[in-house]
Amino acid sequence: NAGVMQNPRHLVRRRGQEARLRCSPMKGHSHVYWYRQLPEEGLKFMVYLQKENIIDESGMPKERFSAEFPKEGPSILRIQQVVRGDSAAYFCASSPHQGNTEAFFGQGTRLTVV
Amino acid sequence: KNEVEQSPQNLTAQEGEFITINCSYSVGISALHWLQQHPGGGIVSLFMLSSGKKKHGRLIATINIQEKHSSLHITASHPRDSAVYICAVVRSQGNLIFGKGTKLSVKP
Numbered sequence: 267n268a269g270v271m272q273n274p275r276h277l278v279r280r281r282g283q284e285a286r287l288r289c290s291p292m293k294g295h296s297h298v299y300w301y302r303q304l305p306e307e308g309l310k311f312m313v314y315l316q317k318e319n320i321i322d323e324s325g326m327p328k329e330r331f332s333a334e335f336p337k338e339g340p341s342i343l344r345i346q347q348v349v350r351g352d353s354a355a356y357f358c359a360s361s362p363h364q365g366n367t368e369a370f371f372g373q374g375t376r377l378t379v380v
Numbered sequence: 381k382n383e384v385e386q387s388p389q390n391l392t393a394q395e396g397e398f399i400t401i402n403c404s405y406s407v408g409i410s411a412l413h414w415l416q417q418h419p420g421g422g423i424v425s426l427f428m429l430s431s432g433k434k435k436h437g438r439l440i441a442t443i444n445i446q447e448k449h450s451s452l453h454i455t456a457s458h459p460r461d462s463a464v465y466i467c468a469v470v471r472s473q474g475n476l477i478f479g480k481g482t483k484l485s486v487k488p
Contacts, residue, residue: 297474301476309423311475311477314474357423364473364474368425372422376420
């Protein structure tokens with residue numbers, strides 16, 4: 267029973283390129299949360315998705331960022347036209363149902379924008 | 381003011397010392413996590429608490445719901461305990477609000 271899988275672990279993008287971060291939740295989990303950890307800062311909630319639905323995107327920047335969790339396949343966090351300030355570690359966590367208090371994290375994707 | 385406050389921000393201890401990290405929060409929660417993060421590494425939940433006290437090996441976590449306060453204790457600290465410890469509270473939808481973390485360094 268694999269844990270939460272994120273890929274890639276490290277991603278380097280030039281300014282203006284697109285970054286796609288993937289998160290495969292644990293088996294049986296249909297709820298995914300994305301968090302961002304900026305250098306020298308704490309983790310911040312970005313978006314909460316359930317299969318095919320965005321439940322809460324209040325923590326996600328309004329522009330350039332989008333997230334999806336299709337019926338089949340991993341959840342994708344997409345950052346268009348990346349800027350240096352997007353450099354951070356992006357973590358996802360999954361749970362089997364809404365409001366579940368357990369927290370299972372992936373290893374994170376470390377995005378560096380050069 | 382942050383919704384979740386941790387103290388201290390940095391902590392250096394000698395091997396064998398007893399360590400306490402504190403967390404206060406100002407929002408309604410359904411549970412609280414103590415998380416551990418090693419440099420460049422992932423995040424692991426050490427404890428999830430909604431009341432009382434939990435113990436796992438040398439680690440003890442307590443929570444006082446009325447006072448909105450939790451503590452993480454490490455007994456007989458060891459250099460391998462060096463990591464960042466993060467307090468995170470669980471909101472009603474299941475998303476987490478995090479403290480800024482406590483960077484612990486245990487010297488041999």
